Amino acid sequence: MIEIRNLYKRYHNHHGSPWVLKDINLSFPPGVSVGLVGRNGAGKSTLLRLIAGMDHPEKGSIERGCRVSWPIGLAGGFQGSMTGRQNVKFVARVHGGRNKEQEIIDRVQSFAEIGDAFDEPINTYSSGMRARLNFGLSLAFDFDVYLSDEATSVGDRSFKAKATKAFKDKVGQASLIMVSHGESILKDLCQAGVYLHDGQATWYDDVEGAIEAYHADTDGNVEDHPLGAPVRPQRLVEPGSLAQAREQLRQRRTELDNAKAMFADAKEQALKPNQRKHYEDALREAKQNAQDAKARFEAFKKDSNEGAL
Amino acid sequence: MFQIFSRGPHGTERSPWQVTRSVWYAMFMREAISRTMTDRMGWFWMIAEPMIFTLIMVGIRGFIRGDRLIVGAEFIPWMIVGLMGFFVVREGMTRGLGAIEANQALFAYRQVQPVDSVLVRNFLEVMLRTLIFLLFIVGAMMLGMDLTPDKALYAMWDWFALWCLGLGLGLVVSVAGSLVPEVGKIVRMINMPLLILSGVIFPLNNLPHWLLEYVMYNPILHGLELLRASFFEGYKVVHGTSALYYWWWALGTMALGLLMHMRFRDRLKAK
Numbered sequence: 001m002i003e004i005r006n007l008y009k010r011y012h013n014h015h016g017s018p019w020v021l022k023d024i025n026l027s028f029p030p031g032v033s034v035g036l037v038g039r040n041g042a043g044k045s046t047l048l049r050l051i052a053g054m055d056h057p058e059k060g061s062i063e064r065g066c067r068v069s070w071p072i073g074l075a076g077g078f079q080g081s082m083t084g085r086q087n088v089k090f091v092a093r094v095h096g097g098r099n100k101e102q103e104i105i106d107r108v109q110s111f112a113e114i115g116d117a118f119d120e121p122i123n124t125y126s127s128g129m130r131a132r133l134n135f136g137l138s139l140a141f142d143f144d145v146y147l148s149d150e151a152t153s154v155g156d157r158s159f160k161a162k163a164t165k166a167f168k169d170k171v172g173q174a175s176l177i178m179v180s181h182g183e184s185i186l187k188d189l190c191q192a193g194v195y196l197h198d199g200q201a202t203w204y205d206d207v208e209g210a211i212e213a214y215h216a217d218t219d220g221n222v223e224d225h226p227l228g229a230p231v232r233p234q235r236l237v238e239p240g241s242l243a244q245a246r247e248q249l250r251q252r253r254t255e256l257d258n259a260k261a262m263f264a265d266a267k268e269q270a271l272k273p274n275q276r277k278h279y280e281d282a283l284r285e286a287k288q289n290a291q292d293a294k295a296r297f298e299a300f301k302k303d304s305n306e307g308a309l
Numbered sequence: 310m311f312q313i314f315s316r317g318p319h320g321t322e323r324s325p326w327q328v329t330r331s332v333w334y335a336m337f338m339r340e341a342i343s344r345t346m347t348d349r350m351g352w353f354w355m356i357a358e359p360m361i362f363t364l365i366m367v368g369i370r371g372f373i374r375g376d377r378l379i380v381g382a383e384f385i386p387w388m389i390v391g392l393m394g395f396f397v398v399r400e401g402m403t404r405g406l407g408a409i410e411a412n413q414a415l416f417a418y419r420q421v422q423p424v425d426s427v428l429v430r431n432f433l434e435v436m437l438r439t440l441i442f443l444l445f446i447v448g449a450m451m452l453g454m455d456l457t458p459d460k461a462l463y464a465m466w467d468w469f470a471l472w473c474l475g476l477g478l479g480l481v482v483s484v485a486g487s488l489v490p491e492v493g494k495i496v497r498m499i500n501m502p503l504l505i506l507s508g509v510i511f512p513l514n515n516l517p518h519w520l521l522e523y524v525m526y527n528p529i530l531h532g533l534e535l536l537r538a539s540f541f542e543g544y545k546v547v548h549g550t551s552a553l554y555y556w557w558w559a560l561g562t563m564a565l566g567l568l569m570h571m572r573f574r575d576r577l578k579a580k
Contacts, residue, residue, distance in 0.1 A: 011579070053419035056575050070417045077417040079339070086342060093335030094420050096323055 002028040002051060002068070002145065002177075007060035009046055020046050021057075022199035030066065030144070033167075033176040035186035035207045037214045038196035044179040045071070047196065048147050051177065066144035072134050073149030073179075080123040084114065084133050087122060091137055104140045111136035111166070127154045135159075139166055146170075148178040152185060164188060183211055184285070208235065226275060227266060230282035231259040233289050242304050245297040252286070252293040259286035332420050336412070336429040344433070359441055363392050370510055379512050381544035382537065386449065386456045390540050391509040393442045394471050394533045399500060400434045401475020405483035406493050409577055416578040423577040424570040427483045428476075435472045442468075456540075463539035470552075471532045473559040480566020484573055507533055513547050525549045528558035 007024040010017045020043040028034055036044045048071045049055045050062060070077060078087045085105060092104040109118055112132040117125060125133070131154050138146060152163050167176055167189055180186050186193070186207055193210025195202045197217060204210040212232075219229035233255055239245040259282050266279040323331075345351040367385055379387050405427050412426040449456035458464035486493040504510065507529040516524060524530065525547070532555050534546040570577070 052417075054417060055579065070419070077414060079343075079412075079414050082339070082343065086339070090335050090339050090415070091418065093338065094332050094418050096327065096331045098331065098334065 001030050001063075001065045002026075003061075003063040003065075004051075005061050005063075007050065007062065008058045009043070009050060009055070010058060019199050021050075021196075021201075024060070024199075024201045026194065026201055026203060028145070028175075028177065031172065031175050032192050033171075033178070033190040035190035035193045035210060036177065036179045036196060037186070037193060037210050039214075039218060042196040043199060044196055045149055047201070048149050048177065048179055052147050067142070069138050069141070069143040069146045071147045071149045072138045072151040073131075077134055078122045078130065081121055083121055084112075084118045084125070087133075088137055088140075092140075095141060097141075107140040108133070108136040111139055111162075128156060128159065131155050132159055135163055135166075142174070144174055146174060146176050148176060148180070150180055151178075153180065153182060160185070183281070186211065225278060226271060227262060227269070227279070230279050231255050231262060231286055232282070233285060236293075239296055239300070242297075242300040245293070245300045249290075249293040249297045252290040256283075256286040256290045259283040328420050329425070332422075332425050333429055336415075336421070336425055337433060340429055340433050355437060356441055356444070359396060359438070360444070363389060363445070366392060366510065379544075380514070382541035383455055386454060387512075387537060387541070387544075388510065389445055389449070389456060390537050391507075391533050393438065393445065394468070394536045395504060395507055395509045395529065397435060397438050397468070397471045398475040398478065398529050398532070399503070400438065401431050401472070402478040402482050402496060403500070404430050404434050405479025406486045406496060408479075409483050409487045422570075423483075423574060424480070424567070427479055427566075427570075431472075431476050431479050435475070439468070458540045459542040460539045464536065467532065467536040467539050470555065470559060471536065473563060474528060474532055474555070477559055477562025477564075477566055481562050481569060484566065484569040484577065487577055488573060503527070503529065506530070508547065509533065514545070521547070521549065528555050531555040532559075 004024055004026045007021060008019060009021040010019045024047070036047065038044050046055070050057055051064070052068060052071050053062075053064070054071070078084075079090070082090075088105050088108050089101055092098075092101045097104055112118070112129075112135070114125075114129050114132055117129060118133075122130065122133075131151060135151055135155075146167070152160050155163065164185065176189055178186065178190065190207040191205075193204040193207035195204065195210040195213045197214075202210070202213065204213065212235075215229070215232055219225060219232070234251065236248050236251070239248050259279070263276075263279045263283045266276045271279075344355060348354055367388055370388060371385065408426045408430045409423050412421070412423075415421045415426075416423065446456050482492065482496055486496065506524060506527055508524075513521065513524060513530070530547065531550050531552070534550040535552055535555065538544050538546050538550075
């Protein structure tokens with residue numbers, strides 16, 4: 001259980017010090033994984049740092065009634081001039097695992113799978129290797145809440161799959177508070193969501209609600225989406241009958257066609273990669289959805305065929 | 310699995326003191342390894358460098374001659390004691406400067422505080438300097454030179470006092486130097502003049518009184534004179550040497566340094 005009450009945070013810089021977070025009130029129930037969404041600079045990482053206890057709020061309080069990890073992510077956590085092994089030892093000692101160093105090292109090594117690089121200085125690591133090590137390190141300890149700040153964004157496919165699986169295995173024992181721009185991984189791992197906007201945080205019991213609110217606010221702004229908002233899939237309930245499944249399949253196909261057309265358009269107009277990415281993501285999601293809808297439809301068809309026989 | 314957290318169910322929490330102790334242990338091992346592993350033959354240079362420096366200084370001063378009359382003490386032991394004491398203070402101060410920056414990445418773990426890095430570094434430094442001093446004393450004994458302290462307990466206390474001043478200055482300078490980078494430059498700049506102003510190389514007994522009045526504001530001088538008085542029976546300290554004045558400085562800088570660390574903790578972490 002993490003309780004945030006009337007939390008205010010700002011950073012002092014050369015051009016004034018506006019509030020990054022204003023009057024945040026949240027309570028994270030135990031066992032519920034939460035995704036934080038919002039634009040760049042909305043304060044997602046700041047909130048995560050505050051929850052981790054790395055930073056202190058100007059006003060308000062955070063109560064951590066449980067064991068919370070450090071923010072697992074790209075920045076920080078490792079001393080560049082020391083080897084991976086030495087860094088792991090350091091963290092183990094800080095957490096009081098003086099007699100269990102070897103056990104922790106073995107666990108990290110087997111998860112990170114970075115081979116001989118484990119005994120090389122961190123400076124020589126690629127960002128993917130750092131992420132692997134950082135991830136493996138945090139999983140070597142039993143935290144109640146893991147904080148992840150884009151921890152999986154740089155990993156390759158196998159690492160992402162492994163990380164996702166590791167978290168799914170922990171369901172019931174531990175939960176996750178994660179910042180990510182990868183919406184599929186948020187939907188995969190999180191149940192609830194928090195949308196940060198203008199220093200305010202809004203809680204959604206369903207992570208898709210948070211993502212939708214985020215889209216509703218950002219869609220159509222010229223900077224991100226010069227061709228208009230990408231195709232967003234409609235939320236559909238689980239179909240109850242063959243007719244409903246057919247209807248949904250048709251709907252998903254229309255969405256897929258629209259997404260395809262938009263992506264083709266984006267390619268034609270040679271948009272910047274970061275702008276094109278939005279349409280590409282939308283297309284990928286539409287494809288996945290159409291496939292799922294088709295599978296459901298087929299299942300119903302099979303059922304009804306069997307019934308007819 | 311591992312019940313090793315500061316916060317856990319069923320009263321398994323570690324106390325703040327336990328957390329701090331494990332942080333100190335972890336940082337001490339880290340510092341010690343990085344001191345010995347980063348350079349080639351790090352172990353050797355860690356001890357050889359200050360020794361060679363001291364020997365060179367003694368050599369130069371022995372060559373120049375003049376001003377060599379020191380009441381109640383032989384010249385070379387007098388100077389070695391001064392140099393050793395001075396280094397404890399100076400290294401405490403300069404090592405504190407880089408301590409926070411060097412450990413920035415580790416503040417990701419909330420157990421680690423900026424002040425820990427300064428304390429641990431300082432401790433490691435003093436332990437090294439103590440070892441070197443002991444080596445010098447043993448070496449001098451074998452050469453038949455009189456470097457054994459006449460009042461050993463007092464000498465240990467004075468050594469501890471110099472450590473306290475070094476720690477206090479290190480604490481203050483580590484915060485000030487991280488917030489205002491120019492402080493670091495100034496500290497490095499005054500290193501050399503301090504060597505002379507603290508009466509390490511030249512005895513200050515012969516200074517005119519009006520000048521001595523100002524020089525005596527420097528607390529390092531007081532500390533060194535007290536250390537020498539414990540080492541050499543019958544040594545005549547510079548007029549005006551006061552243990553009370555010295556301890557005002559040592560305790561004052563320590564208190565100020567700790568206060569600054571508390572006040573600017575977040576700024577130091579966020580840098």
